[in-house]
Amino acid sequence: MSALPYDAGAPVAPEQLGPAHVELSISARTLARRLPPDFVLGAATAAYQVEGATREDGRTESVWDAWLADGGRTVDGSDARRAVEHYRMMPQDVGLMRGLGLDAYRFSVAWPRIIPEPGGTVNRKGLDFYDRLLDELGAAGIEAMATLFHWDTPQYLQEAGGWMERDTAYRFADYAEQVGRVLGDRVRWWCTVNEPATVAGNGYAADVHAPAGNHGVAALRSVHHLLLGHGLAARALRAVGVAGGIGLSNVHSPVEPRDPGSILDRTAADLVDTTYNRIFADPVLLGDYPTAVHAVAGVAGLKIEDGDLAVVSAPLDFYGLNYYMPTLVAAGPGRDGPLPASMVLPTGGSVDGSAPSPLHVVEWPHAAKTAYGWPVVPGHLGVMLGRMRERYPQLPPVYITEGGASFEEVPLDGQVQDANRAAYLYEHLLAALDAVGPGGPAEGLELRGYFIWTLMDNWEWAAGYRQKFGLVHVDRDTFARTPKASYHWLRKVLQHRLEYAAAGTGAAAGA
């Protein structure tokens, strides 16, 4: 393993970071002036994407290990047995965060490390890793956001049906309780589940992700059990008296009709909005599913028991919103098929636009694209926030718990010049701040922070290691970490924010 380019425990001096930040310094000042001093700027990761060490210290298989062992399809044939070795290199990674000056770090806890076997016995060694992580973060002055479920369901639960079964929600709450008891004094925010939409859609309906479910409409059962799991876990965390606030992270994409004048396109867009956004947000924030869900509940075998929705919609301390891109939709079959080609092709799937389908996704016009092919449309983050504000009167304070972009990048002379990532972050942060500011579409929404996806290049599920989202480059052979230009730029932003706050020339407190 090669050494990091600097001493991970110490603050990083500019000369150790290289020259990449110079040309981006102007936009760094502009953004720094706009960031309220109490606005949380963080970075996010997920256990299975970074940790590796899948067999160490008593961890057992998750659905992803089983999926890969079973010939699961990643585009580059990779697996995550070592991922980016974060389990071993965690202190250095916290050193990178400290060097950057991050306010907060969002990580996830690996369920199969904590409760490795059926029966609920806690594996103390598994918890010890997160204990040490929290201590490192505390020593570095970085606040912690812990996600309890970022897709790594224990395989023994999957063998009993996984999230298609109601019992998994209760097992999840048991696990949450155990984690809360040990880590509850040092975690500032708890995210129960991350992106139930992706788990239910890719994992249980469309067979793109582990556990390779192909249940079609019956996958609605997994939706309900994931949300019930959220509610039960939130209740368990409160019962053990955790100090931090509790929320969940839903991924949102604002959906637009290709032709706003066409009732068919508007209906198609409404359907996608319902299945992608509202099914996951309405029960949590309004206490009920959209009517369409009740209409198909019988066919789907979905049973919503008395009291479930009260558990799911218990008030939250914050709402986590992941935003990457908007979606444009038209009625009828079409070239891209009912799912965005940009989500299917890079994960090794195929798109059959000729198959009968009531709607299809249309390429977003005139937008730059990420390596995934996702359109870069910062203004629609503002649109999304505006729609949340309008639809959900009880919306608690919001954190954008993920946002970022993958780009094709090759290090040149030891540097990754990802000015495009810095520009992406700059534009999205400004769009969000504008949206919640005076006269913005989400004026009055309490936006408290933004977590960049992601700290370092990692294992992007079925897309393997090809989609690089990190502020930090990771060498695939040596695991050496090298901060990219976007890291240097963000470091400047955070430094300038401190200077402006000290001089009294920064943005007013309170987003």
Ligand code: IFM
């Ligand atoms: O890498 C994923 C993450 O695990 C969940 N949200 C989207 C990211 C980028 O695809």
